[in-house]
Amino acid sequence: MTTDSSTELGMPALRTGTELVPTLADGAPPATAKDYTSDQEVRWCPGCGDYAVLKAVQSFLPDLGLRRENIVFVSGIGCSSRFPYYLDTYGMHSIHGRAPAIATGLATAREDLSVWVVTGDGDALSIGGNHLIHALRRNVNMTILLFNNRIYGLTKGQYSPTSEAGKITKSTPMGSLDHPFNPVSLALGAEASFVARTIDSDRKHLTSVLSAAAAHRGTSLVEIYQNCPIFNDGAFDAIKGRDTAADALIPLVHGRPIRFGADGAKGLVRDHETGGVRVVEVGRDGVTDDDVLVHDAHAADPSTAFAISRLTDSGYLNRSPIGIFRQVERATYDDQARAQVSAAGHAAAGEPADRLAALVGGGDTWTVV
Amino acid sequence: MSKQVQQLDRVVIRFAGDSGDGMQLTGDRFTQESAVFGNDLVTLPNFPAEIRAPQGTLPGVSSFQVHFADHDILTAGDAPDVLVAMNPAALKANLGDLPKGATVIVDSHDFTARNLAKAGYEANPLDSLGEPDDVLAGLAVHPVDLTGMTVAAVKEFGLSRKDASRAKNMFALGLLSWMYGRPTEPTEAFLAKRFSKVPDIRDANLTAFKAGWAFGETTETFAVRYEVKPAPMGPGTYRNITGNLALAYGLVAGSVRSGLPLFLGSYPITPASDILHELSKHKAFGVTTFQAEDEIAGIGAAIGASFGGALGVTTTSGPGIALKSESIGLAVMTELPLVVIDVQRGGPSTGLPTKTEQSDLLQAMFGRNGEAPVPIVAPQSPGDCFAAAVEAARIAVTYRTPVMLLSDGYLANGSEPWRVPDVSPDSADLPTIDPDFATETNHGEGEDAEFWPYLRDETTLARPWAVPGTPGLEHRIGGLEKGEGHGNISYDPANHDLMVRTRQAKVDRIADSLPPLEVDDPSGSARVLAIGWGSTYGPIGAACRRVRKAGHEVAQVHLRHLNPFPRDLGEVLARYDRVLVPEMNLGQLSMLLRARYLVDAVGYNQVRGLPLKAAELAEALAALITETQQTEESRP
Known part of the structure; x- marks a missing residue:
């Protein structure tokens, strides 16, 4: 329930993402990954990155300590959108691109649910691009897991809105002509209050990002690099390779200098000519430790986060920041919508049935006897 | 000066002017006065799709027709007995609808060379009244300087000439109110309230309204007053109501009756937007209104809310239904309650946004992929939109299905006296709407007890509605074909055949809950x-x-x-x-x-x-x- 004091302030107090969701009773045995596993046979291709994400989510959900019946997964269409069937929570496998809209209605109608959206690069950024950006700007309390494999898997291998330009696929035998979206840049442009990126193969990082996303009140967008072994195998080899990962991955940790490369030899500094950021070798060309940018995920202004997001290659992936780009507090659409309904309800006197009689019998009336 | 009073049993008046002349308001006020007086009435607003079409032109003409009578009437009238035309374009645009002998009151002030040219008149038709070339021959034409007299009447308020002349619609209303003996109190109270924050404008409008009345009483131009006695109506409390307002009230009533919070997901579209506007005022009833980014998100959010246990509603017009088709199919497949309101307008494509049509019936019936049966209900009059909305909610909740409600532009904006129904909890005016949420497992015993989301009620064939938050009933639904009973994904041919037939049978069974048709055949021997x-x-x-x-x-x-x-x-x-x-x-x-x-x-x-x-x-x-x-x- 929305409290009276928050109503008086005209804006609900900021809370954690799951604050209004019922938790397990004191003394109840903690849930396990098995509790969250449905009886349905998982039907992804062997080697699909989705398996790793599913395992991570099933293992992570018990950590939230929530009642399982108050968790809902909503998905669109695509390989990753089969996700809800494999979790023993409430779920809806909806239609292509519309999961954020459906989740918006659900999250607004029910403050006591932990609402998750599972979507892919085609589902979220192509057919559902409109709903995604509007969910982000409204800041509805939900967590969106965007599985990005940079290809259409379920329709068997056409290029997606995150595929690199020039990609040869079934529908683009001479190379695709589309310039790709950078999902993190897009989300920051829509003023998302929580934007992060992680990788299917890094269970620890994935889990920590999911944990922060769930704790955030508002729309959390988590881009998950996910390998499609059938139609786009190796898309993330550079950032997963033993020899290349150190130079390819730029870990973002709030409050820490942004360093990467072997022995942290590289770092990010502000580029005063472009207003953006650039990669430097620390200790060379007069660059000192003090020059290295300290990551501030809580900065109100998203400009630096956006600049960092631009370091991701738009072609074949050789370099990409991962972690939480941005996490700021902003009033959520659903909290405010419920506060308005609640305030109006408190201001009205009498039973609904009596008020209904007054409503339909209002205006200029006349009586015939 | 005493004037002759003539009794009439019914009159059709059409107020016509430029879109900026306030004709809808004028017509609406005359309607309210007639309603309070006790006439039966039906109205027909007619306005351009453009907010401000070029001033003074034929496409910019806006009109409001009201038919009022001393007996029960059913239409807004085929042709006006009286036309009030505020400019040459309004005269020209409506002339073709006038029968011989009709009365025409024109604002002669606006018959300037410029306005005549805009309307396509080569000569001023008022200059040749009674002459051989009189284009208005056969009509009783009364040129009156409405604007000039209005400006003179409100001079004391020191308004600009432009602001002063804006009150001319109230002068015209005053004149017509005198002519037909309408009570003036409702309009005076209305003006006092509407313009309470701008005393100058309020006083100017009130003064113009009274001046119009006084002009009618004193001028020799109008020798006759008319009287249309109140119509006998059954006992009850009445109000005048438009279809969109009645529809919004019906949705609130469906929500209160079922105990389900109302969630409206909608995107603005003519002529349905007023339902969104109205419902957004009723948050005190637990109504949530969500103005979505598009039609698809509007219905998507409503489906999400229904999944969460709300009464999901989406409102739109024909083009919006086209966009929502896939989502309606999802609601058919997931068997969730949903009320889909289509306020039909002229089509195809953008068509005639402000005009009425009934051409979405087959879209409602068949406009989806696959065998996707959707119940359809339709209101028959503006006031009936209330009962139709309640009925749509009843069917949606009882049978777990999307329901299409087909209103139209005429019902939406037209109005009629409406007997206020009894909405008390034990009222017989409203049906029972029982959400009957599932709270327990329904298949197997003991350790093996499970919840099967597609195990059906034997009578209605409705599936159980278990909302998130209900322990032990966790389940997944979606657009893929369901296995009968357990509801898991099934590609089995025989199961698909069974499920397609079952969804159809469920909709067919709604007929078991319908009353017999009312056949109006007084002699019993019509052929x-x-x-x-x-x-x-x-x-x-x-x-x-x-x-x-x-x-x-x-x-x-x-x-x-x-x-x-x-x-x-x-x-x-x-x-x-x-x-x-x-x-x-x-x-x-x-x-x-x-x-x-x-x-x-x-x-x-x-x-x-x-x-x-x-x-x-x-x-x-x-x-x-x-x-x-x-x-x-x-x-x-």
Whole structure:
């Protein structure tokens, strides 16, 4: 329930993402990954990155300590959108691109649910691009897991809105002509209050990002690099390779200098000519430790986060920041919508049935006897 | 000066002017005065799709027609008895609708060379009244300097000439109010309230209104006052109401009745937006209104809310339904309650946004991929939108299905006196709407007890509605085919065949809950039946009355439910030799009746963006009746 004091302030107090969701009773045995596993046979291709994400989510959900019946997964269409069937929570496998809209209605109608959206690069950024950006700007309390494999898997291998330009696929035998979206840049442009990126193969990082996303009140967008072994195998080899990962991955940790490369030899500094950021070798060309940018995920202004997001290659992936780009507090659409309904309800006197009689019998009336 | 008072049983007045002249407000006020006076009435607003079409031009003309009577009437009138024209364009645009002898009051002030040219008049028609070349011959034309007198009357308030002349619509209203003996208190109270924060404007409007009344009383231009006595109505409390307002109230009533919070997901579109506006005022009833980024998100959010246990509603017009089709299919497949409101307008594509039409029936019936049956209900008059909305909610919640409600532009904006229903909890005016949420497992025993989301009620074939937050009933639904009972994904051919037939059977079973048709056949021996649906109820009823007055026999049936049809429809159709189906489309109900009942339905079809005219329809009915008799006589 929305409290009276928050109503008086005209804006609900900021809370954690799951604050209004019922938790397990004191003394109840903690849930396990098995509790969250449905009886349905998982039907992804062997080697699909989705398996790793599913395992991570099933293992992570018990950590939230929530009642399982108050968790809902909503998905669109695509390989990753089969996700809800494999979790023993409430779920809806909806239609292509519309999961954020459906989740918006659900999250607004029910403050006591932990609402998750599972979507892919085609589902979220192509057919559902409109709903995604509007969910982000409204800041509805939900967590969106965007599985990005940079290809259409379920329709068997056409290029997606995150595929690199020039990609040869079934529908683009001479190379695709589309310039790709950078999902993190897009989300920051829509003023998302929580934007992060992680990788299917890094269970620890994935889990920590999911944990922060769930704790955030508002729309959390988590881009998950996910390998499609059938139609786009190796898309993330550079950032997963033993020899290349150190130079390819730029870990973002709030409050820490942004360093990467072997022995942290590289770092990010502000580029005063472009207003953006650039990669430097620390200790060379007069660059000192003090020059290295300290990551501030809580900065109100998203400009630096956006600049960092631009370091991701738009072609074949050789370099990409991962972690939480941005996490700021902003009033959520659903909290405010419920506060308005609640305030109006408190201001009205009498039973609904009596008020209904007054409503339909209002205006200029006349009586015939 | 005492004036002659003439009794009339009914009058049709049309107020017409530029879109910026306030004609809708003027007509609405005259309507309220007539309603409070106790006349029966029906109104027809008609305005351009442009917010401000070029001033003074024919496309910019906005009008409001009100038909009021001392008896029960069904239509807004085929043709105006009185036209109030605020400029040359308003005169020209409406001239063709006037019968011989009609009264025309024009604001002579606006008949300037410039305005005449804009309206396409080469000469001022007011200059040749009574002359051989009088284009207004046969009409009782009264040129009155409405603007000039208004400006003079409100001079004391020190308004600019432009602001002062804006009150001319209230002068015209005052004049007409005097002419037809309307009570003035409602309009005075209305103006005082509406302009309470701008005293100058308030006083100017009140003064102009009173000046118009006084002008009528003192001028020699108008020698006669008219009296239309109150109409006898059944006991009860009445109010005048538009279709969109009644529809919004019906949705709130459905919410209160079912105990389900109302969630409206909607995107603005003419002529449905007023339902969104109205519902957004009623948060105190637990109503959440969500203005979505598009039509698809509007219905998507409503489906999400329904999944969460709310009464999900989406409101739109025909083009919006086209965008929502896939989502309606999802609601059919997931078997969630959902009310989909289509306030129909002229189509195809953007069509005629502000004009009425009934051409979405087949879209509502079939406009989805796959076998996706959706129940359809339609209101027959503005006030009836209330009951139709409650009925849509009843079917949606009871049968776990999306329901289509087909209103139209005429019902949405038109108004009529409406007997306020009893909405108390034990009222018989409203149906029972029981969400009957599932709270327990329904399959297996003990350790093996499970919840099967597609295990159906034997009577209604409805599936259980278990909302998130209910422990032990966790389940997944979606757009993929379900296995009967357990609801898991199934690609089994026999299961798909069964599920397609079951979803159809569920919708068909709704007919078990419908009352028998009301057949209006006073003599009981009519050979011809007129059958319609939606807003054509008024014109069809009025046409039947005319036909009967002329000594013919005709029966009338009007359909509230278009899918499923009532159980006795086939039997009713079979009773008559000929069936006429008047519709504002090219024969959509005709097609359904022919397909379903093999009846040789005769269409009467117009798609002019306007309600059917009762007189023309009566002629068609009479012709069919005569033809039927002749066929009978020519038989050996």
